[in-house]
Amino acid sequence: MEQDRLRHLIVGWAGLVLIMSGCTSSPTPNRQVVEAPLVPFGDLFVLQDTIRLDPAVVVGSVDFLDINQEGQLLVTDRISGGTYLFDALGKKARMFSADTCLPETEDSPYSGRFVGGERFLLVGGGGSVVLFDASGRCIASQSMTDRPMEWATAACSVNDTLFVLPDFIPVSPPVVVAYSLDYERLGTTGIDGPAFPVLNTTSRGFWGRAMECFDDGPYYKYLEWEDARPVRPYDSLAQVHPTFFARRTEDLPGDVGALDRVDALRAFPINAGLYGIDGQTRMVVYWDLHEKWHIESQQYIGIGVVSNAGRFPARSTLSSVVPIGAANGYIYSVGANELMSDGDVGNPVLIRYKFIPPSVSP
DSSP: HHHHHHHHHHHHHHHHHEEEESSSOOOOOOOEEEEEOOHHHHHEEEEEEEEEETSSSOOOOOEEEEEEOOOOOEEEETTTEEEEEEEEEEESEEEEEETTTTOOOOOOOEEEEEETTTTEEEEEETTTEEEEETSSSSSEEEEETTTTOOOOOEEEEEEEEEEEEEEOOOHHHHEEEEETTTTEEEEEEEEEOOOOOHHHOOSSOOOOOOOOEEEEEEOOOOTTTTOESSOOOOOOOEEETTTTTTOOOOOOOSOOOOOGGGHHTTSSOEEEEEEEETTTTTEEEEESGGGGOOBBTBEEEEEEEETOSSSSEEEEESSSEEEEETTTTTEEEEEEEEOTTSSEEEEEEEEEEEEEEOSSSS
């Protein structure tokens, strides 16, 4: 037992940084703004193939998609409340349900993530967390009432450490929490708070996409940022600035209802989601772009791609393709529902695009 506990504590550099560090950066970090020239979508992403999900299971919607190194797909469907594991070709392998661990919860899964080797983490819309092994057995769980100041909003893993980003609460210092793969709490590290608290308590952007893990650890973002920042300490950091991103100048009004904040919310672009195209490449997705960036009544989103390791220059693009997941050098979007041979409407298909890294020369 004591050896197991010791093993959990020795979790690699990323976990040790979280346990030992009280902040993510030096007191005066140097943040360098890097312009990301706008290029056509086809210069960055090329259609690869279409994945059809097993008709043996009815998928109402693909609301969150995670992909592991083997290409397996973890699909979270908020319509059915299920999270489904498919192989790389779309054949169903297993379904996970939060009821297995939290039978009394009314918090349905909003995201499902691969954790470590063969473990699976479900995060509910109200912050509950359920961890499964490969057989579907519940390893650990955290209900909405267990740690109300640490309701999970996003999660990811690096090596033997699971990182959880709690929902932003103005009265609580912002932190990232580290856990072992058995969901033993290892420690926390402080992170930067948002510049506009009301904005970040009014909207979350894409659910579960406020944090992503890379080879150099987890990164996180807020809605008003044009890029993401690492949780680890840093002295300098290059931050991408796409041409279409206009920085917000003030917070949303706090003395009106959420519906009355909509116009103010949409007055500036939003950093809606952070994705890992691979272990060294982050992708930021933006919505609510100014109307001048929409062409022929087509509502575009913005995409920025950045190399954490400086392997290629940052680029941005406008896209009618909305990423739902990314991994292994690909991004995935959701296509139309498949029309079955008997005339019935089947599951939505997944469309995969290969990422083409920009040339090193500008």
